[in-house]
Amino acid sequence: MKYLINRLLLSALLLVSTGAFSQTPVDELEQIRQNYIQSLVSSNDDSDLLNRILAGIPPETEMSDQMVVELHQRYPFNIDGIKAYMENIGEDGAWPDINYADTKRSGWDAKKHADRVLELAKLYHAEGPSCTWSPRFSTVIHQALGYWFRTKPVCKNWWYNEIGIPKTFGPAFILLRTQMTPDELKEAVKVMDNARFGMTGQNKVWLAGNVLMKGLLLDDYALVKAARDTIVSEITTGRPEGIKSDWSFHQHGPQQQFGNYGLAYLSEMSFYSGLFAGTSFALSAEQQAILNNLLTEGYRWIIWRGYMDVNALDRQLFHNAPIHKALAIGNAANSLRKGSSPTDAAKIQVLLDDNFPPQQPEGTAFAGQKHFWDSDQTIHRAPKWMASVKMASERVIGTELVNEDNLKGFYMGDGATYIYRNGDEYLNVFPFWDWRKIPGVTSYESDAPVPSPRSYGAHTRNETAFVGGVTDGHTGMTAMILNRDGLDARKSWVMTDEFILCLGAGIRSDSTLSITTSIDQRKKRGALSYFDNGRWNPVDGLFTSTGKALRFFHDSTGYILMQPENSVAISEKRSGSWSDFMGSYTPQTVEGEVVSLYIRHPKDVPGSYQYLILPASSAGRTASFRTEDIRILRNDEAMQAVAINTCYYITAYQEGAIRLAADLALEIKTPGIYRVEERAGNVRIHAADPTHTRPSLSVRINDYDLKIMQPADQVAGQTISVSVRIER
Incomplete structure (x- = not known):
């Protein structure tokens, strides 16, 4: 675009030619301003790979996520859209398609005004004042600024007033700094005055960033330095x-x-x-x-x-x-x-x-495996697939509802399990979800509205400390006690590069509602089939099976029930609305196809489950997979234990003993999660305390008593390990 290359070259030359620490305060402020301007203008450079990928995605028309807003500021200039802004703006500087009286706390419509001013300012800076295709360019910008300065719209959500609006107008003000009149500059500073130092975490950084832009507008070195120091204090x-x-x-x-x-x-x-x-x-x-x-x-x-x-x-x-x-x-x-x-x-x-x-x-x-011990989440990355498990505990909040975001996400921290090969398996599936059957979750089956996390500060927590994971960096076991909303369960996952084994036990509730465990619920891609009588059979609509250990396959993923279950498989078209769970969206019905697979547990006895997921697999491998090579030693309320060759995965919810092999016995004296590997008499034990309360874990392996201490340089919940040589 005209002048754009010259401006970028000038900015780069300025950066190279300026001495790093020999500048005056005035010089430093100017360099920071030029760095800021360069970042704003170059963000629309379509030679950048990430910007080219972004340009291939249709822009969103409704946005309340600040990250998405800022990402959209990187789209190549939409000249037709900008021309429409200039043609449709009123004499008073307002746009007729914006609801300036909007009362939403998320996706506030009036913010579009600030977004458009920034877009206009960026293009004006790139084109220069001699823009030939619109002599009214400068006039429209000043009209739009004037409307905001006169009317001063206010949102019911403090975030927009103190962060979102200054954060959007601030870069525009910097780009237009030499074009604004003294009165406009005063009004611009008033907009930025809404942001002051304070708060914590990212809110603190956002506020300080807005103060920094104010300092750049005013040539206030001390204010810019104070803002910089506040920002980096959070690193x-x-x-x-x-x-x-x-x-x-x-x-x-x-x-x-x-x-x-x-x-x-x-x-x-x-x-x-x-x-x-x-x-x-x-x-x-x-x-x-x-x-x-x-x-x-x-x-x-x-x-x-x-x-x-x-x-x-x-x-x-x-x-x-x-x-x-x-x-x-x-x-x-x-x-x-x-x-x-x-x-x-x-x-x-x-x-x-x-x-x-x-x-x-x-x-x-x-590739590898990591348990985020501070966040109750485990990731397993194999060369061709990835899996993720999210849990919650007395320590960690599982989800939140804020500003009508996540109206139906009550169960999102109850063991949600997602499997990826392509990455887009769950892309935009949310309007079609049964929110009580989020993949991996054990919950009630009901047509009643999903419970609400209510509001920030009023979370319904998982009332247990026993949530964690053990890993050697390649394979491991993740486990949780679920004690929430009147429902109890013991849930664990063993993840290797070949499969994910999911175990559940002690599933009960005092409710009369049925309880289900969701195996998966994702976008339909190809047929969902079940294996019976030596052949694959397609599922069309609803399929139920009583007391059978069936195998299912869909979209390069195999599912194997390892014990007789009452299973339900669904392949169907559904309709829904984004506004049902994200209140900032305009109500509008959309349609999509979904597959769902879940287990329905009996009401009269404590339920259990044991099933395999084979990611990045084939129908043939799913049909012929040898489950005999995976020995489930125990799956009950006291212990879940699995043997895979000479590697053993044990979650002990209480003290107990188990024989891992004919000549290998394990007594667990401290409840926890353990990975035991034996090779020619050498035993390596990885252990983790899911309660985050114990400085050590004690076990007895054959005749050897071991006390596994938490090293001083590690934190509670992290995997610790010890090796021992045993005689048979």
Whole structure:
């Protein structure tokens, strides 16, 4: 576009030619302003791979997620849309299609005005004042500014007034700084005055970022420095909210917020890493390392082939959210890579190559297993598939309902289990879900409305401390006691690169409602079939089976019931509305096809289940898979134990003894989760305390008493290990 290349070259020349620490305060402010402007204008550069991927996705028409709003600011300029803005704007500077009296707390319609001003300002800066295709360009911008300055719209949600609106107008004001009149500049500062230092976590960073933009408008070096210091003060670990010891991110209490506040934090901090580069405000090596670790030890785990894990989205179940949030991770990775050490830059580049575009069919370069002990979540990454399990406990909140986001997500932290091969298996399936049958969850079967988490601060918690996972980094066992809403269950997962084994026991409730365990519920892609009498049979509509250990297959995923079950399989078209669970959307019916597979438990006795999931598989492998090679030693309320060759996975909910092999006995004196591997008399034990309360775990293996101590450099709930040589 006219003048765009010249402006980018001028900005780059300014960055290279300016000495890093020999500048005057005035020079530093100007460099930061130019860095800011360059980031705004270059975000529309269609030569960037991530921007090209974004450009191939139809833009959203309704947005309340700040990350999606900022991502959309990277779309190539929509000249036709901008021309429409200029043609339709009223004499008073308002647009007739915006509801300035909107009372919604999420997706506030009046914010579109600020979004349009920023879009106009970016194009005006790129085109220059001599834009030939619209002599009214400058006039329209000043009209739009004038309307907002006169009417001062206010949202019922403080976030828009103090964060969202200043955060959107601020960059526009910086771009238009030399074009605004003195009176307009005064009004612009009033808009930015709504943001003040305060709060915690990502909200604190957002507010300080708005104050920083105010400082750039006013040429106030001291204010910019104070804002910078406030921002980077959040680049730390060990606080109740923010970056946790396992490289997850918490906000709104002890709650995993990968896809919401955490992603905003990562995106913002990576931006400031570039913004302050080459000045005395630059991040320290330690601060840069913390951000890189958050990316490579945290976010790298929860993105698969360019899609974010649904378990990481939590309440932000927006249209195309897994794609948008993955692209936001990619943009943050790009920014951090530029200022990183060669070792960190190589890790970050692998993340980018793995996802944008997605890795090749031979598989990902990044595989393994991680249990996020601070967030009650486990990720398993095999070369060709990924699985995710999300739980909750007395320590960790499972989900939240805020501003009408996540109206039906009551069960999202009760063992939700998602399986990915392509990455898009659950993309936009939410309007068609039975929300009591979120994959992996054990819950009541009812036509009544799904219970509501109500509001922030009024969560219905899982009333148990026994939730955790053990892993050697390659395979492991994850387990939870479910004690919520009058329902009790023991649930565990054993994950290897070949399969996922799901176990349940002690399933009971004092309710008269039926209880089900959902195996999967996803978008239909091809036929759902069940294997019976030596052949595959398609499911069309509703299929029920009583007392059979059937096998099912759909979309490269096999499901094997390892004990007789009352199972239900569904393949059907459904209709729903995004507004049913995300209140910011306009009510509108959409249709889609879904497959669902679940177990219906008996009411009269405690229920149980044991089934296998074979990801990235085939119908032939599912039909012929030897379940005899997986020995379920116990599956009851006291213990769940599995033998796979010479590796044993045990969840002991109470003290107890079990014979693992003819010449290998294990007595567990401390309830916990254990992985025991024996090779030629050498025994390696990995253990974890799911209650996060014990400094050690004690077991007896044959005649050897072992006390497994928590090392001083590890935290509660983390896997610990010990080796012992035993004689037979």
